[in-house]
Amino acid sequence: MDNLNKKEVERIFSSAPFIADLGLELTSIEPGECRTRLVLANRHLQQDGFVHFGVQATVADHTAGAAGASVAGPGQIVLTSDFSLKLLRSAKGTHIECIATVLKAGSSLTVVESEVYCGTTGDMRLVSKATVTLAVVSPREKI
Amino acid sequence: MDNLNKKEVERIFSSAPFIADLGLELTSIEPGECRTRLVLANRHLQQDGFVHFGVQATVADHTAGAAGASVAGPGQIVLTSDFSLKLLRSAKGTHIECIATVLKAGSSLTVVESEVYCGTTGDMRLVSKATVTLAVVSPREKI
Amino acid sequence: MDNLNKKEVERIFSSAPFIADLGLELTSIEPGECRTRLVLANRHLQQDGFVHFGVQATVADHTAGAAGASVAGPGQIVLTSDFSLKLLRSAKGTHIECIATVLKAGSSLTVVESEVYCGTTGDMRLVSKATVTLAVVSPREKI
Amino acid sequence: MDNLNKKEVERIFSSAPFIADLGLELTSIEPGECRTRLVLANRHLQQDGFVHFGVQATVADHTAGAAGASVAGPGQIVLTSDFSLKLLRSAKGTHIECIATVLKAGSSLTVVESEVYCGTTGDMRLVSKATVTLAVVSPREKI
Numbered sequence: 337m338d339n340l341n342k343k344e345v346e347r348i349f350s351s352a353p354f355i356a357d358l359g360l361e362l363t364s365i366e367p368g369e370c371r372t373r374l375v376l377a378n379r380h381l382q383q384d385g386f387v388h389f390g391v392q393a394t395v396a397d398h399t400a401g402a403a404g405a406s407v408a409g410p411g412q413i414v415l416t417s418d419f420s421l422k423l424l425r426s427a428k429g430t431h432i433e434c435i436a437t438v439l440k441a442g443s444s445l446t447v448v449e450s451e452v453y454c455g456t457t458g459d460m461r462l463v464s465k466a467t468v469t470l471a472v473v474s475p476r477e478k479i
Numbered sequence: 480m481d482n483l484n485k486k487e488v489e490r491i492f493s494s495a496p497f498i499a500d501l502g503l504e505l506t507s508i509e510p511g512e513c514r515t516r517l518v519l520a521n522r523h524l525q526q527d528g529f530v531h532f533g534v535q536a537t538v539a540d541h542t543a544g545a546a547g548a549s550v551a552g553p554g555q556i557v558l559t560s561d562f563s564l565k566l567l568r569s570a571k572g573t574h575i576e577c578i579a580t581v582l583k584a585g586s587s588l589t590v591v592e593s594e595v596y597c598g599t600t601g602d603m604r605l606v607s608k609a610t611v612t613l614a615v616v617s618p619r620e621k622i
Numbered sequence: 623m624d625n626l627n628k629k630e631v632e633r634i635f636s637s638a639p640f641i642a643d644l645g646l647e648l649t650s651i652e653p654g655e656c657r658t659r660l661v662l663a664n665r666h667l668q669q670d671g672f673v674h675f676g677v678q679a680t681v682a683d684h685t686a687g688a689a690g691a692s693v694a695g696p697g698q699i700v701l702t703s704d705f706s707l708k709l710l711r712s713a714k715g716t717h718i719e720c721i722a723t724v725l726k727a728g729s730s731l732t733v734v735e736s737e738v739y740c741g742t743t744g745d746m747r748l749v750s751k752a753t754v755t756l757a758v759v760s761p762r763e764k765i
Numbered sequence: 766m767d768n769l770n771k772k773e774v775e776r777i778f779s780s781a782p783f784i785a786d787l788g789l790e791l792t793s794i795e796p797g798e799c800r801t802r803l804v805l806a807n808r809h810l811q812q813d814g815f816v817h818f819g820v821q822a823t824v825a826d827h828t829a830g831a832a833g834a835s836v837a838g839p840g841q842i843v844l845t846s847d848f849s850l851k852l853l854r855s856a857k858g859t860h861i862e863c864i865a866t867v868l869k870a871g872s873s874l875t876v877v878e879s880e881v882y883c884g885t886t887g888d889m890r891l892v893s894k895a896t897v898t899l900a901v902v903s904p905r906e907k908i
Binding site: 347348351352353354355357358378379380381382383384386388389390391393394395397398413415416417418419420421422423426475 | 490491494495496497498500501521522523524525526527529531532533534536537538540541556558559560561562563564565566569618
Binding site for chain 2: 849
């Protein structure tokens with residue numbers, strides 16, 4: 337990955353207010369793979385004490401976006417176009433870890449898979465898995 | 480809708496920390512239909528100034544959950560099992576409105592559609608549409 | 623809808639061997655809306671006597687493709703990019719009817735919803751609903 | 766996998782008319798993993814000479830169903846509840862191979878991933894990937 341895209345990935349994490357507010361941190365970035373981590377607090381929960389779906393969706397989507405951006409061309413940005421997620425187990429624990437992997441990088445559409453793990457250190461379980469389609473656009477043609 | 484389910488819908492909004500934190504408000508609830516509203520602030524945005532996908536997903540999911548809960552049996556709760564969302568237009572504006580409608584209520588699975596509108600008063604546009612499958616469970620059999 | 627696109631819609635039905643083999647018929651086409659019909663036979667069933675998922679998916683997808691083609695520009699074709707379908711009820715009956723409606727027509731991506739009904743004349747029920755994203759391409763840039 | 770489920774998997778292939786008609790063959794079955802193969806003919810194509818989406822969807826779904834059935838309890842059957850598929854590349858070639866792997870086996874819902882490859886011997890490419898949610902039911906409670 338060249339410097340330009342690394343810069344774009346860093347921008348995705350440093351310049352997105354909702355992500356800063358959520359507390360999602362970039363753990364590692366390689367071309368086509370991004371890993372993130374979120375330390376859980378009470379504010380991330382839903383009414384029955386589980387991690388809210390919206391938290392998992394945000395983590396899965398944003399990590400996928402960074403993975404997609406890592407393989408986009410110079411000056412291009414990615415925007416989520418389609419998102420689907422299966423919840424496999426109810427999510428409880430101290431933190432979340434997410435691994436997003438590019439399945440297919442295209443000139444106009446990139447498909448990424450995100451795996452979301454939740455639990456405590458040494459006991460993390462796959463709680464949801466998402467497939468995300470990203471539109472690859474030049475800023476002037478933002479949809 | 481009997482009082483019991485109205486109570487469950489109210490609990491979904493009053494007892495979910497992530498929803499209180501986001502600022503999502505219940506506008507109306509009928510059997511099988513729920514409407515919500517979110518006043519947008521800078522903290523809801525992504526890196527390019529649009530409403531973050533995660534915000535839209537959270538709104539679509541939570542409103543769908545409330546619509547599903549409104550038609551669930553006494554003592555039953557709903558948990559998101561499957562979620563898919565299409566982003567149709569980039570989302571900018573002062574607030575979001577969401578309408579969730581039950582497509583099929585079942586004894587174990589309920590399917591709900593959520594439409595997310597964004598813009599300014601008098602100029603709201605459909606920005607995304609989600610289909611949500613909810614598992615209908617009794618608290619003891621939580622997945 | 624101009625003649626050119628009507629021609630494209632007709633080509634989609636007359637030149638697709640899998641569709642002719644299945645027996646799917648075009649019922650009506652308007653800009654952004656397509657209706658089709660399939661008379662059911664034993665060969666359309668799965669192992670428990672219901673209409674096979676693959677039959678419903680094919681009908682939902684192809685009808686969506688025709689709806690999308692009806693609003694595409696001259697010389698453009700549409701190719702399915704993303705498909706998601708919820709089965710709402712088990713499907714039994716003498717025939718299937720499908721209505722596909724364009725939710726958002728775009729220059730590169732068009733989103734269409736397909737409703738699949740199954741039963742007997744006068745007693746048709748919604749058995750599945752699909753959301754289909756179509757890539758709109760010029761033949762030379764086929765993905 | 767005990768004999769009972771092997772019998773159920775074999776039944777899924779031998780007793781589904783649409784599958785026999787399509788020509789899909791079971792290649793191998795292990796607990797939680799099923800492989801199938803389809804020799805392509807002109808009748809499997811769409812209007813532009815590619816393998817029709819419906820063919821890929823049918824293969825992905827049916828192979829997923831068999832993988833899910835392989836880990837279901839005695840006397841239980843599986844029915845597709847939710848299906849989503851991304852087309853990654855246009856599909857051309859002499860045959861299709863599909864590998865379905867159970868991601869999460871549950872008492873009421875099982876989630877399976879299907880990878881569809883297409884091409885010629887020695888040159889097969891991943892053309893689509895599906896995620897399938899199966900309802901696990903006893904025949905009397907068929908949805």
